[in-house]
Amino acid sequence: MSFNWNAGYLIDTDYAYSYFRELHPLYLQFLLLTKGYQCFPIKTACELGFGQGLSINIHATTSDISWYGNDFITSQVENANKIAKLSQNNAKLYDDSFQEFLYRTDLPQFDFIGLHGVWSWISDENREIILKFIQTRLSDNGIVYISYNSLPGQNNIAPLRELFVSHEKYNDFSNDTFETRIKNSLFYTEKILHNAPNYTKENTDSLTILKKLQTIDNPKYLAHEYFHENWKSMYFSEIAKNLESLNLHFACSAHTWEHLDFINFSEQQKKLLSEIQSPIFRETVRDFLFNKCFRKDIWIKNPQKLPKQEQKNALRKLSCILTCPLEKAPQTIHSLQGEMDVKDIYAPFYAILGDNKIHTLEELENTLRKYAINLDHIINVLLCLNAQQVVSITQNPSPEIKEKTRKLNAFLLQQTYKEMNMEILISPYTGEAFPVKNLYQLFIQAYTYYKEKNSAEYIAKYTLDFLTQHNIELFHKGKKHNIVTLMEETKNFMQELPLLQQLGIIEKF
Numbered sequence: 389m390s391f392n393w394n395a396g397y398l399i400d401t402d403y404a405y406s407y408f409r410e411l412h413p414l415y416l417q418f419l420l421l422t423k424g425y426q427c428f429p430i431k432t433a434c435e436l437g438f439g440q441g442l443s444i445n446i447h448a449t450t451s452d453i454s455w456y457g458n459d460f461i462t463s464q465v466e467n468a469n470k471i472a473k474l475s476q477n478n479a480k481l482y483d484d485s486f487q488e489f490l491y492r493t494d495l496p497q498f499d500f501i502g503l504h505g506v507w508s509w510i511s512d513e514n515r516e517i518i519l520k521f522i523q524t525r526l527s528d529n530g531i532v533y534i535s536y537n538s539l540p541g542q543n544n545i546a547p548l549r550e551l552f553v554s555h556e557k558y559n560d561f562s563n564d565t566f567e568t569r570i571k572n573s574l575f576y577t578e579k580i581l582h583n584a585p586n587y588t589k590e591n592t593d594s595l596t597i598l599k600k601l602q603t604i605d606n607p608k609y610l611a612h613e614y615f616h617e618n619w620k621s622m623y624f625s626e627i628a629k630n631l632e633s634l635n636l637h638f639a640c641s642a643h644t645w646e647h648l649d650f651i652n653f654s655e656q657q658k659k660l661l662s663e664i665q666s667p668i669f670r671e672t673v674r675d676f677l678f679n680k681c682f683r684k685d686i687w688i689k690n691p692q693k694l695p696k697q698e699q700k701n702a703l704r705k706l707s708c709i710l711t712c713p714l715e716k717a718p719q720t721i722h723s724l725q726g727e728m729d730v731k732d733i734y735a736p737f738y739a740i741l742g743d744n745k746i747h748t749l750e751e752l753e754n755t756l757r758k759y760a761i762n763l764d765h766i767i768n769v770l771l772c773l774n775a776q777q778v779v780s781i782t783q784n785p786s787p788e789i790k791e792k793t794r795k796l797n798a799f800l801l802q803q804t805y806k807e808m809n810m811e812i813l814i815s816p817y818t819g820e821a822f823p824v825k826n827l828y829q830l831f832i833q834a835y836t837y838y839k840e841k842n843s844a845e846y847i848a849k850y851t852l853d854f855l856t857q858h859n860i861e862l863f864h865k866g867k868k869h870n871i872v873t874l875m876e877e878t879k880n881f882m883q884e885l886p887l888l889q890q891l892g893i894i895e896k897f
């Protein structure tokens with residue numbers, strides 16, 4: 389007796405609260421613009437299979453876009469609707485299956501349709517339905533974001549996952565807990581591999597991969613990754629066949645790191661790629677160079693390329709912010725070629741962005757001209773910093789957006805260590821989630837809601853009272869947090885305060 393599946397999708401456990409910036413139009417439009425695509429305004433957007441709906445709720449809160457979405461797990465949609473309602477973001481969230489959503493008559497045409505972590509885990513029939521949805525609902529210059537398990541990177545996992553699921557499917561473990569069943573499937577697979585010398589000789593990394601999976605202490609994650617009835621990885625060319633049949637064109641990856649050919653590839657690899665005429669074949673070869681196991685693609689209907697000068701002018705108008713304190717800003721970057729020291733390259737940028745204020749690219753260009761740094765170089769460095777998640781593109785939020793974001797942040801703070809605990813807060817300027825650990829969320833509560841705002845002692849006391857009242861034990865260097873250690877932490881927090889204020893996460897008093 390296997391787990392409960394609905395249309396092949398595991399429904400025994402709900403999905404985690406996760407945020408994905410790849411569904412954020414502002415972020416996608418930045419990447420598209422760097423590739424020279426004209427970005428039309430996005431007024432309507434849709435997320436298919438939104439899970440707990442965190443991304444869609446954040447994006448509906450931090451923009452004026454009219455967001456729609458679906459997921460067929462009712463409990464998830466109810467929670468997502470609670471968040472939509474309290475932040476008044478007007479997102480329309482339905483507990484429809486993909487098929488029901490396709491046949492709705494009350495949906496507009498969408499300028500953006502996104503689906504993350506869905507395509508590889510649903511049936512062929514549901515993939516067809518999604519294609520039909522895109523065909524009928526995507527507007528003329530619409531953008532599609534789609535992520536999926538890709539080949540060749542997933543090749544060595546596929547046989548292991550077959551064993552996990554078969555162990556579940558063809559045995560009756562209904563008396564065991566969900567966690568035990570997941571764990572036992574992995575253990576049993578190990579037993580099989582130890583008895584399969586012919587297989588392990590040909591697939592030398594199979595045991596290493598399995599061991600790595602066994603260290604993941606998160607049965608929910610493993611369940612959602614490997615225990616659905618459907619699990620399909622595709623080569624890029626298969627996706628291309630599906631999406632090109634809808635008249636869509638591949639634009640670029642939604643993964644900034646893959647925009648960094650200049651550091652990722654050797655001269656020989658760059659030459660190899662430059663010799664390939666077909667964009668589809670070139671992408672496939674890139675997937676071999678990266679050994680890609682998960683792709684994040686941006687596709688466009690009727691793409692329009694901007695003349696070089698117009699592209700440059702549009703880029704100059706963009707603005708950005710350093711999203712970490714200057715002291716923590718990276719001095720190296722990881723590339724396919726290994727770790728690179730970029731201290732000297734980043735230094736002139738940190739000299740400007742280090743104030744954690746918003747700067748336009750035009751301003752960067754004007755200031756950096758004296759070092760003979762041009763706009764192309766600026767874009768490359770910003771892409772690197774964005775790939776490292778320390779620079780984000782910013783918008784100029786309206787008072788309504790600021791108010792919606794304030795409400796959403798108040799809710800997130802209220803949930804610290806509670807049912808919907810999420811270690812994030814939202815910036816109305818970047819429109820994205822920003823990681824904020826629980827302890828800092830408590831500090832922010834004390835700082836924001838109580839009078840003695842600037843006193844480290846008061847913030848530490850508030851936090852200690854909260855932890856004591858809720859029976860939460862937090863450790864610091866192996867010892868339980870006390871008023872002294874909390875006061876020390878508060879000092880670190882105070883150093884990050886200006887950044888949180890610049891990001892609009894905390895009000896300036």
Ligand SMILES: C[S@@+](CC[C@H](N)C(=O)[O-])C[C@H]1O[C@@H](n2cnc3c(N)ncnc32)[C@H](O)[C@@H]1O
Nearest residue numbers: 397403406437438439459460461485486504505
């Ligand atoms: C792996 S989760 C990804 C959730 C979300 N996109 C994210 O990345 O956080 C896939 C989601 O698709 C939903 N789903 C799967 N099959 C579906 C179907 N036939 N109709 C509607 N939703 C479906 C599931 O309920 C689940 O929440």
